[in-house]
Amino acid sequence: MAEEYGDRGSMPARRVSRRRFLCGAAVTLGGVVASSCAPSLGIVGGTPTIKFWNLFGGGDGIRLDTMESKFRHERSHPGLQSVTLAWGSPYYTKLAMAAVGGSPPDVAIMHLSRKGAFAPAGLLEPLDPDLLSRHGIGSDKFLPRIWESAKYDGKVYAVPLDTHPFVMYYNTDICKKAGLLGPDGKLKTLEGPDDVIRAFEAAKKVTGAFGLSFYPNDPAGPWRLFYTLYSQMGGKVLSPDAKEVVLDDSKVRRVLDFMAELTLDTEVASKDSGYPDSVALFQSGKAGFYWNGEWEVTTFEAAKMPFDMVPFPDVFGGNQVQADRHSFVIPRGVDTARKEAALEFVNSMLKSSLTWAEGGHIPAYQPVATSAAYKKLKPQSNYSGVADDVVLDPVAWFSGSGSQMEIQASATFQAVMAGEITPGQGVNQFRSGLRTLIEAPRPF
């Protein structure tokens, strides 16, 4: 064995072969790594493959798949690479960083409530209305109000896909047993806080568990419910330039009192439910009513449970309801060829929005929204009139879906509904949280 360890500097034959093997392996590995670093999106049949980012999981994700395969099968259309990311702040963080980092997707979904953060930060390409018209997705295909909501500072930044409002689901069997249905088999209209709570208490007697299913234990749910009820009273949260808090404390207090009444005084709703829990509660018939966005309709249809959907009830003197809009945006830094391909993709998706509407959303694309096929969709078309009364989140750099304001406000309202703080403390906490956000230096 001694010949293996010759004096320093001389290499016996066996040592050289091991060294050569290692060198060869290193070169091979380097080659593999280098080749994988090359751009992975090639050209498919002469047209670029477009990258599409979205946050649609669950039932929405399945609908999206259907719409995307229709796009892929249409002849001569570019290839598509679709990526689904987790809903909420993880999605918007990644989208912002991708735009800044110079490798954004070619087209992405964005809630219109986030335009106050993305548009002024220069993360989105302003879209030329003529270019959009040439692709069949111009301003004539949308209602003026919806088209305006996609603008920021006079420029168009997004192409709206849908409006998704907060609605009320109800279990037809339970409500029948509770005597809440009218002669036509539909729910009798509920109006005012006492009416609503009486209905929930009647449902609770039937189920033995809860009357209403809701999800206080969530970063978005409590905000949506609060904003709906508060807007029904005509309340506003921020000034239009988002520099001042314009809360009406007595109205906020009234709403929080009502929310606490649901979970603490009458106990018609659980104070602990998270989102998946709330879906399960309604689906298994442990609650007669469900307050949530319309997007769970396919979940309940697939479970073959007896349910129907109506607009959110008029509790505080109005029909306003919180909603948000999904839209397609093009991050900055996407070149012209890819932009054209992306707009073709958007056109195809909008034409398929009937499939999307089956998932519960109210389509923004007028040719589909006014079609007979959409009007025949039940229960989705029951609440399509709600689109006139929706209130979108106040526009600011820190607000919108999955934003710090929504998370903070929901945490405060959750604490009120769980009885950890009084409604009075909730008002103060909400106000001071908003003030902290306004006073923080804007990061762009």
Next chain:
Amino acid sequence: MEAPQEVARPTTRVSSTKPAARRRSDLTGLIFLLPFLIAYALFLIWPIILGFRMSLFNWSLVSGGASEFLGLENYRELFGDPVFWSSMWHTVLFTLLSTPPLVLIALVLAMLVNRVTFAQWFFRFSFFAPFVLPVSVVALIWIWLFQPGYGLINSYLTSLGLGEVGWLTDENVAMITVVIVTVWWTVGLNFVLYLAGLQEIPRDLYDASAVDGAGALAQTRWVTIPMLSRTTVLVVVLQILASLKVFDQIYVMYTQGGLNYPVTRPIVGYVYDQGFTSYRVGYGSAMSYVFFVIILAVSVIWFAVARRREGNT
């Protein structure tokens, strides 16, 4: 005074010139270290310097670069920020609550498994297995176990006639829930370290103590535990540092399962909220530097204590 050259004790050589062979071997060593040193400087040292610079500006995630120079304004803001202090407290509380069980349970498990003669591999595997699971899987399992109503744990409690517990939502219980999840998930590593330490203790110490009339308890107290002291120091230090960095399981349980975030948010979680969700990287950096100084102080104190203790034994 120079030591005589004839004496072959290189450690006492005081001369300032090394022989050529020694210098060449030093150079070879440095060349081998160079790739790692470059990566270290690029990905650790440089970002630390850059991060400190970020904390002095209103650095934004989205506008690519320094905005206004704020000086120490970010630091002043964080010292007055109640959420910063509550987040620091949550991290410290988590460390205090999780370290003792993670050390003691691991020790007890290791001592028990060490005595098993039949199929010991099975027990080693079972207690270590949770450690290899990714955090999302662990969080998902425990979220479903802790659900109110039909969750397994609450349904057992109610079937025994006890009341339900709001594991995820109750502000007094939420942190304990996180500790339970973390102990189940990570005790395996400490357990393996202790097992290795136990198997290094020479058998004859036990035999000698048995001759002196020591029972099992006395043996544990006077032989096993002192012989494990080095392992214990390692385990405790690693555990404290790992606990101070807690973030993943709390964040996943919050976003996917409704964990009460305002009472469990760790400092790393708040840095993420401010730096990434709110795009204020400058402010997030300032917070992480204050946290870094605190961890550094803890580590320095601990190592000083450990070294003094080793010097005494």
